[in-house]
Every structure is written in structure tokens, then in C-alpha cells.
Amino acid sequence: MESEHAHRKDEHLALAEAEFKKNPPISSLNQVRLIHRSLPETNVQHVDLRIQDTALNWDYPFYIEAMTGGSYKTGEINEQLATVAKTTGLAMAVGSQSIALKDFDAIPSFEIARKANPDGFLIANIGAGHTAYEAQRVINMIGANALEVHVNVAQEIVMAEGDRDFHWLESIGEIITTSSVPVIIKEVGFGMDQQTILQLEQLGAKYINVGGRSGTNFAVIEDRRNRTDTPKNSHHYLYDWGQTTAESLLEAQSSSAHIMATGGISSPLDVVKAQVLGAKAVGVAGYFLHDLLSFGPEHLIETIQLWQAHLPKLYALVGASQQSDLTAVPYVLNSELSNYAQQRNLNTPKF
């Protein structure tokens, strides 16, 4: 008999997929248009997709974002995702391992990712509020190459059994200082603002995933889990809480950290747009999960290989041969997003 926490992991998976099917996310990056140029002076064959970072030295600018582990069923998904990551050469994050700190039966559902992909780039995952010692335990559990610490206050607020104490700065700082691998501080889909990014930088954060709204929505998912999605108990007024992925990337314009993005990414063009707005790498969760659950691992491999083949073409189309060229690509924002940027006094040089 699996624990209540393990059951929660199964529910997240099932509900995320059910919501994806019911309301397929519309990427907030649709609010950004890249300017077409007829003379880009590029060659698709010469495009280099590699991330220009010594610690996160990935071959591709997108990766499989944190989702599963903790139950038998989600362990199977982790194994499939890790096999996909191995075949396609993508980095991959496992889902939150906090369950495995208390429930040792959950450990194999994470270890399986390392077994399936012994030499791949694997990212461990833990919630904010855990100690540096616990963070190191989850890193060691899967021989991780990096650690994600997720911040999810809005999710916890909606979750009936969620945390209610959000004093996280001190423990995040300790984790950053002591971790044996690079630490990525990551939002789970409610986005970040300038102030949060600055606070994290002051703690020494070098990798920040602004994880914005417009993809998987944990306010909705937790409401479904609570069975409170009735007019009486629902948190429906929080369903559009937070900054979108596009807004969050604008918020991060003046950051000196290695900015990453997640939330609603569903095409290679979304990856490129996020990069133009300053993301060095882009995580994909719900879209890949849907592909895997609907069509199986072989299909997900084909989807990822298609993205990998299309990205050099898109780089060449916008006049870029490598990642660093992308930030020079001109773009325009739709009126809603440009209004947001203006009201927030955001430094968007090409805006």
C-alpha cells in the first residue's frame, strides 16, 4: 500500500494530463513576435545549439523538466523519460524527491532515472524549506549533476495539506552555499518578478528558472485534488495568479544570473523566443508528458528529435549562429505584454 504522499504524485500526473487535454495551454510567448529579416547571412549547417555555460554544458537549449517519481507508477514514467533523455541527449530533471527523504520505499522511483541513463545530465529536485543536508541527500540519491530547488508558494496555498510557513530565504542560501553541484532556483508556474530575482541573486543564486504561468497550472490541479472545485470552496480566483513566462522573462532582463524558463513551452519557436528574451535554457514538462502518455516513449523521442532538427533552422532564420546571437534579435510585444512592461518599468531595450 503506497503512502498518501505517493498517491499525491499519481494524482498530479493524472490531473496534469487531464487538464492538458481539456485546456491545451496557450504559450504566453505568442505575445512576442520576432522580426523577420530577409538577409540573415547564416547557414543552418553552421548553427551551434550548445549552451554556453561551463556547468550546464548541454548540447541543446531545452530539457525535460521536473515531473515525476515517488510512486510505483511515476517511477515507471521516470524510467521512460530517462530513456528518452538518453536517446536524445537531453538533460532531465526528476520530480520532487522530498517524499523519498521520509519514505524510503520511494527511493527506487528516482534511482531508476540514473540507472536508465548512467552518463546523462540529471537534475535532482527538492522543495524550498528543506535543509542543505536534505538537499545533498537528494543529489546523492541519483548522482545528480545539478539540483533544482522549487519555489511553489501559490501551489502550497491552494493545496489543502500544503505548507503555510514561507520563510525560505535562509535555507535556500545555505543550499546554494554548500551544494556539491550547481543549484537552480525554480518556480513551478507562477513566474517571478524583478524583486524575487534580485533576492535570489543576493543569496548567491547563479541559475534561476523564472517558471511562469501559461502552461501547467498548479492552482487548478491542486483545486481538483482538494475536490474543492465547487463554487463553495474553489480557489478559482487564483487560476490566473502570477506572471506568465513571457512577463517573467521581461522581469529578468537586467539579471546577471543564468536565466532559464519553463511554463507552456510547446514548440521549437517557443524555445527560440524564450532565448531571445534572455533564457539560456528552457524546460518542458506538460507538453512532453502529454506526448509520452498519449503516444509512448518512441513518439516522444521523435518529437524531441524534430525539435532538435528544427532549432538550427530557426536560429538561421533569425540570423543567429549560436545562443549569444539570439539576444540581438529584434522583437515586438503585443499590446497587453507591452502594457505590462511599461507599467512595470522594465528595461526592454528592443521594446
Ligand SMILES: Cc1cc2nc3c(=O)[nH]c(=O)nc-3n(C[C@H](O)[C@H](O)[C@H](O)COP(=O)(O)O)c2cc1C
Ligand atoms: C505532473 C507534473 C508534476 C510536476 N512535479 C514537479 C515537481 O515535483 N517539482 C518541480 O519542481 N516541478 C514539478 N512540476 C512543474 C514542472 O517542472 C514545470 O515547472 C511546470 O509544469 C511548467 O511547465 P510546463 O508548462 O511545461 O508543464 C510538475 C509538472 C507536472 C506536469
